[in-house]
C-alpha cells in the first residue's frame with residue numbers, strides 16, 4: 285500500500301511539474317506578442333505624505349491583459365520576462381509610458397506628479413540603462429525630478445561598486461532612487477551609507493505584521509535607519525488605520541496602500557487628483573466609529 289501511495293504521489297508531482305513548465309512556456313510565447321498587440325497598460329498607485337496627507341507621487345505598476353487568458357500578474361510574468369531578456373523591451377515601454385502619462389496629467393492642468401518606476405535587476409545591469417532613461421525623459425520632456433526609480437534591496441547589495449556608480453549618474457541627472465521591499469535583504473547600516481539613495485520602502489510583509497512583536501521591531505528599526513541616514517521612509521501595503529497609526533507614531537514619512545487607493549488607470553488617477561484629493565487626505569484621520 286505504501287508503495288502504491290508513493291507512486292501516486294510521484295505521479296502527482298510529475299503532473300504538477302508539467303503543468304508549471306507548460307504555463308511558463310505559454311507565458312513566454314504570449315509575452316513575445318504582448319507588446320505588438322498592445323496588451324500592456326500601466327496602473328498607478330498614489331503615495332502620500334503621512335504628515336500632510338498630500339499625494340507626493342504615484343507608483344507605476346505594469347498590467348498585462350492577455351487576449352485569451354485575461355489578466356496575468358506581474359509577479360508571474362516579470363520573472364519570465366527577465367529570464368528571456370524580454371524585460372529590456374518591456375521595461376523601456378514602461379519608462380516611456382510612465383513619462384507620457386506624466387505629461388498628459390500636466391497637460392490636463394494637474395500640479396506636477398512624480399512617478400516611480402520599478403526597474404528589474406536585468407534592466408539595471410544593462411549597459412543601455414542610462415541611455416534608455418534619458419531617452420524616455422527627453423522624448424517626453426518630463427523633468428527628471430519627476431522620475432523615481434525603484435530598485436530592490438537584493439539588487440543594490442550585489443556588485444555594490446557598479447551599482448553605486450550607476451546610481452550616482454542617475455542622481456546627477458536629477459532622478460530619484462528608492463529601495464523597494466526593504467528589510468527583506470541583509471543590508472548592514474555601514475553598507476547602506478555608501479549608496480546615494482533618497483528613500484527606502486518598508487516591505488509590505490512587515491506592515492502586515494506590524495501588530496506583532498517581530499513586525500513592529502523591524503518597522504521601528506527601518507524607520508530609525510532612514511532617519512539616521514537622512515533618507516525618507518515609505519511604508520508599502522498599508523491597509524488599515526491601525527497600521528497607519530503605528531507608522532505615524534514612529535515617524536514614518538510616507539505611505540502607500542489599499543487604505544488610500546488601489547492602483548488605477550491614468551484617467552482614474554487624474555479624476556482622483558482633481559476631485560478627491562480631500563477624500564484621500566481624510567483617510568489619514570482617525571475613522572469615526
Ligand code: C2E
Pocket residue numbers: 329344345346357358359362375378402403404434464465488520521522523540541542543547
Ligand atoms: P512592488 O514594486 O513591491 O509593488 C507593490 C505591489 O503591492 C503591487 O503589486 C501593488 O498592487 C501591491 N499593493 C499595493 N498596496 C497594497 C496593499 O495595501 N495590500 C496588498 N496586499 N498589496 C498592495 P503588483 O502590481 O501585483 O506588482 C507586483 C510586483 O511586480 C511589484 O512589487 C514589482 O516588483 C513587480 N512589477 C510591477 N510592475 C513592474 C514593472 O513595470 N517593472 C518591473 N520590473 N517590475 C514590476
Ligand code: MG
Pocket residue numbers: 343402434464
Ligand atoms: Mg515597487
Ligand code: MG
Pocket residue numbers: 464465485487488520
Ligand atoms: Mg515593494
Ligand code: MG
Pocket residue numbers: 465
Ligand atoms: Mg514587492
